[in-house]
Amino acid sequence: MGERETRSGILTVFLLCFLWGNGALVAHAREAAPGATNHTRLRLVSDSLAVEPGRMLRLGLLFDLDPHWHIYWINPGDSGEPPSVSWKLPPGFQAGGIEWPAPERLPNGPLTDYGYEGRVLLMSAIRAPQRISVQNVMLAADVRWLVCSDICITAKTSVSLDLPVQHTTPRADAQVASLFRATGARLPRPAPVRWRIIAEDEGKTFQIRLKAGARITHASFFPLDFNEVENAKPQNSVPLATGVEVTVYKSDQLLKPIGQLRGVLTVDGGRAYQVAATVQHASPVAN
Amino acid sequence: MKTHRTVLVTTILIVLSVPLRAVRVGETAPDFAATDSNGQSHTLSAYRGKFVVLEWHNRDCPYTHKQYASGNMQQLQRKWTARGVEWFTVISSAPGKQGYVTADEENAYVRQVHAAPTAVLLDPDGKLGRLYEAKTTPHMFVIDPNGTLIYDGAIDDRPTTDVSDVPGAHNYVDAALTAAMAGQPVQVSVTRPYGCSVKYARE
Numbered sequence: 181m182g183e184r185e186t187r188s189g190i191l192t193v194f195l196l197c198f199l200w201g202n203g204a205l206v207a208h209a210r211e212a213a214p215g216a217t218n219h220t221r222l223r224l225v226s227d228s229l230a231v232e233p234g235r236m237l238r239l240g241l242l243f244d245l246d247p248h249w250h251i252y253w254i255n256p257g258d259s260g261e262p263p264s265v266s267w268k269l270p271p272g273f274q275a276g277g278i279e280w281p282a283p284e285r286l287p288n289g290p291l292t293d294y295g296y297e298g299r300v301l302l303m304s305a306i307r308a309p310q311r312i313s314v315q316n317v318m319l320a321a322d323v324r325w326l327v328c329s330d331i332c333i334t335a336k337t338s339v340s341l342d343l344p345v346q347h348t349t350p351r352a353d354a355q356v357a358s359l360f361r362a363t364g365a366r367l368p369r370p371a372p373v374r375w376r377i378i379a380e381d382e383g384k385t386f387q388i389r390l391k392a393g394a395r396i397t398h399a400s401f402f403p404l405d406f407n408e409v410e411n412a413k414p415q416n417s418v419p420l421a422t423g424v425e426v427t428v429y430k431s432d433q434l435l436k437p438i439g440q441l442r443g444v445l446t447v448d449g450g451r452a453y454q455v456a457a458t459v460q461h462a463s464p465v466a467n
Numbered sequence: 468m469k470t471h472r473t474v475l476v477t478t479i480l481i482v483l484s485v486p487l488r489a490v491r492v493g494e495t496a497p498d499f500a501a502t503d504s505n506g507q508s509h510t511l512s513a514y515r516g517k518f519v520v521l522e523w524h525n526r527d528c529p530y531t532h533k534q535y536a537s538g539n540m541q542q543l544q545r546k547w548t549a550r551g552v553e554w555f556t557v558i559s560s561a562p563g564k565q566g567y568v569t570a571d572e573e574n575a576y577v578r579q580v581h582a583a584p585t586a587v588l589l590d591p592d593g594k595l596g597r598l599y600e601a602k603t604t605p606h607m608f609v610i611d612p613n614g615t616l617i618y619d620g621a622i623d624d625r626p627t628t629d630v631s632d633v634p635g636a637h638n639y640v641d642a643a644l645t646a647a648m649a650g651q652p653v654q655v656s657v658t659r660p661y662g663c664s665v666k667y668a669r670e
Contacts, residue, residue: 258602259664261626289667291602326529326628331565332663334529334628406659432491432600433619433657 218335219246219327224319225301227360229353230346231317234310238360239275239341240301241265241323249329250295253283255404257411258291260332263302263325268340270317272309279303281366282444282452283402292412293328294402301363312345319343368444368452375423379441379457386441388426388457396424396447401455404442407433437461490599492656496608496616499595501557503586504573509555516612518552518644522584523559523596523665525566525604526576529628530662534605535580537633540622544583547644556584559596561668566604567591593667603662609643609653618643620658 221244228237241263243251252260267275280302283294306319320340327333352360371377376391386409388401398417403409413429424447441457490497496519500510511519522540525531534540544554558573560566568576573587590596599608609618623636643653 259660259662261628261661288664289669290597290600291664293664328663330666331527332529407657435492435657 218333219249219329220244220251220325220335222323222325222337222339224321224339224341225356225359226319226341226343227352227357228343228350230344230348230350231308231312231319232346232348232350233308233312236305236307238303239306239319239321240303240360240363241321241339242359243296243300243302243325245297245299245327246329248297249327250286250293250297251300251325251327252293252295253402254278254280255294255402255406257286257293257295259288260293260295260328261326263323265302265304265324266322267304267306268320268322268338269306270312270314270319272312273317273319274307276305276307279305279367281363282368282446285400285402287412290412294411301359303360303363303367314345316342316344365450366452368454371445371453371455375453375455377445377455377457379459381437381459381461382427385427385429386457386459388428388441388445388455389420390423390425390445390455391420392423392447394423395419395421399424399426399445399447401426401428402444402446403428404444407431408438408441409443490608490616490619492616492619494616495614496610497598499598501555501588501590501595503555503588504570504577505586506570507586509586509588511610511614514553515614518547518612518647519610520547520552520554520640520644521599521601521608521610522554522556523601523604523606524556524587525558525560525663525666526568527565528604528663531604533628533630533633534622535582537630538581539633539638540605541580541582543638543641546641548583548585550644550648552644554584556582556587557590557595557601558587559590559593559601560666561593562591564666564668565663566666591668593665596665596667601660601665603660604665605662606660606665607640609640609647611647617647617653618656619660620655621660621662624658626659626661 223242225240225242226237252262254262256262269275286293286295318340320338322338324336327335374393379386379388397419400415408431410429410431416427418425438459441459443455444452445455446452498510498512500508502508548554605622607622611617621639623638625632625636639655639658646653
């Protein structure tokens with residue numbers, strides 16, 4: 181814990197040095213009110229130092245949260261609400277949705293939420309139009325988020341970046357690039373085509389069985405849809421010779437059979453995959 | 468192929484998580500006994516023959532605040548208690564946690580915001596909240612005159628803290644009571660409750 185905080189602190193110092201050294205990124209970035217009010221420092225960062233007509237760049241909402249405060253994943257779990265962003269872009273620019281990194285489990289008494297603590301970058305792809313007639317563009321976003329520890333606070337702010345328009349591919353600084361790279365590594369990727377994944381309906385539980393072709397030591401499942409899995413109940417991961425099996429409790433609110441169990445599977449503490457397990461009804465006497 | 472280990476692990480998981488009782492729509496809502504902010508005790512079973520609403524509440528939660536600042540919750544309480552519904556606001560915040568109030572504080576609040584529930588049940592030990600697996604504030608339950616749970620979930624379909632979202636929202640509780648009182652099936656009987664977590668005492 182302490183080590184993680186220290187590392188994150190060092191990264192922050194590096195990043196701040198970089199940001200202050202680079203006018204293009206901070207010149208017009210407005211921050212959310214500092215920690216005392218909403219426990220968040222929010223900045224808009226870019227993986228490119230300029231906008232190139234017809235090309236894509238990634239913008240990221242960089243949340244730095246006070247210790248013990250968290251924000252939420254797209255499925256917040258038992259309580260909470262994910263951040264929302266409304267992009268304010270010049271004509272012709274298009275923004276993709278938020279790319280959600282794999283979340284953490286956030287136990288909270290009898291409840292469990294899914295979200296992020298510490299530092300998290302929520303990236304979105306921005307496509308620039310073929311023709312841009314100005315020399316600088318202002319990329320902005322209205323952001324609303326719920327931040328919680330024991331209590332919850334709602335926050336909203338506007339952030340923006342003023343970037344020059346250039347006809348070369350301008351590379352981001354190494355520190356910011358590594359931040360985008362590290363976050364990219366936490367984005368759930370499509371499950372490999374050779375994977376076979378099913379969820380066996382055992383009455384009270386789903387046994388999610390992944391055949392990946394190799395032993396997987398441990399996996400955790402994060403449900404994408406509401407009211408399918410009991411978030412707060414423990415999951416049990418058992419390695420298999422050719423994959424892994426994760427047992428999750430069904431939600432008490434799951435009243436009808438489902439055909440698919442969708443979610444994110446993180447394996448061996450690292451990579452995350454988007455999975456859609458076909459539900460199989462194992463036996464008529466499931467209890 | 469199912470290994471013995473799998474069976475064993477499943478068995479252990481099930482044993483560890485006893486009781487596996489559930490509050491489920493379509494089933495009998497569990498009976499409870501609780502004391503209100505005027506010192507009066509209530510049991511669910513005493514209200515057989517009536518519709519009962521349970522509303523989990525935390526005045527300092529922005530999602531609860533949205534419903535009260537807009538007057539929406541008070542208006543629902545008035546509308547339905549006038550039609551014979553027993554409406555219980557439940558406060559499961561533990562002492563020292565957000566939303567915990569004494570009986571006097573709660574009675575002052577009810578007057579101040581013109582709330583109109585049948586009663587406010589004080590549940591500082593979280594017994595009632597845990598029995599119903601109340602997750603958020605608000606989290607709404609509707610029980611029919613037979614004692615059957617007919618709605619479990621969110622207050623409406625706009626999971627935000629924005630007061631301006633109240634007028635356009637579809638209110639699930641209002642819809643459930645309207646349908647059930649007219650002898651119609653409840654169209655949407657389970658939703659994901661949204662809001663702040665209920666501030667239970669740590670186990």
